[in-house]
Amino acid sequence: QQPVQSPQAVILREGEDAVINCSSSKALYSVHWYRQKHGEAPVFLMILLKGGEQKGHEKISASFNEKKQQSSLYLTASQLSYSGTYFCGTEFNDYKLSFGAGTTVTVRA
Amino acid sequence: EAGVAQSPRYKIIEKRQSVAFWCNPISGHATLYWYQQILGQGPKLLIQFQNNGVVDDSQLPKDRFSAERLKGVDSTLKIQPAKLEDSAVYLCASSLGSPIATSEKLFFGSGTQLSVL
DSSP states (O other): OOOEEEOSEEEEETTOOEEEEEEOSSOOSEEEEEEEOTTSOOEEEEEEETTTOOEEETTEEEEEETTTTEEEEEEOSOOGGGOEEEEEEEEOTTOOEEEOOOEEEEEEO | OOOOEEEOSEEEEOTTOOEEEEEEOOTTOOEEEEEEEOTTSOOEEEEEEETTEEEEOTTSOTTTEEEEOGGGSOEEEEESSOOGGGOEEEEEEEEOOOSSOOOOOOEEOOOEEEEEO
16 A cells, blocks of 8 residues: 655755655554655665654654654755655555655755 | 666667566575656556565556566566556666565666657
8 A cells, every 4th residue: 555745845945954754544564765866766765663763864864653654754954965756665564565656855056 | 786787778669569678686685576667656566576486466467567587586577568558667676585574675776768659
C-alpha cells in the first residue's frame, strides 16, 4: 500500500528549513528515505525502524512516529545540493517496500 | 565499489515491439529488484528476486512482462509486446539480501528510459 507524501513540492532559499511528511494507513515496520536528482538514480538517505528513532544525514534528519504511522524528513539550513525529489518508502511486516509519489525540493541561491 | 549497472540507458521503440533491459547488481548482493518509474511518480516494484528465485511478482503484468535472473547474478527484464503506457524509466536495484528478515538499504542503477511510440 503506497504511502502518502506531502507537500508535493517546496521551494526554498539557501539556509531555509523544510519538512516533508510521509503517512501510512497501516502499521509500519520501517520507513526509508531516498533522494533522486533529475535523470539520476535514487540515492539512499536513511532507514528508520519503528520505535521513534531519529536519524541524520548531513543536516538532513528524520523521525518516525509509530502512533501516527508517520515519518517526517527535516531539511535544515538547506543547501543548493539538497535540490531533488525525495521519496519515502514504507515497509510493513512483510519487508516489501512501497514508495510514495515524491516531494520535489528546489533550493535557490 | 562498483555500483548497479544497467543497459541500455535509453530505448525508443514502437508499440507492439519487444524490448529487453539488462541489470548487473553489486557483487555479493543476493536480492535484486526491478522497478517501473512513470514520470512524476514514485518507483513501483515489478519483481523481486532472492538469488535466482522470485520473492514477489504480484505487480508484474505477466501477459507482457517477463524477468529472469539466471545463476543468481545478472537479470533481464523483457516486455513483449510493448504498449504506450509502458513508457517509463526502468530501475534495477540490489541489496545484500540478509537471510534474517530485516530492512535493507537499496542501491539503484541509473535506469533505462523507455519511450514507446
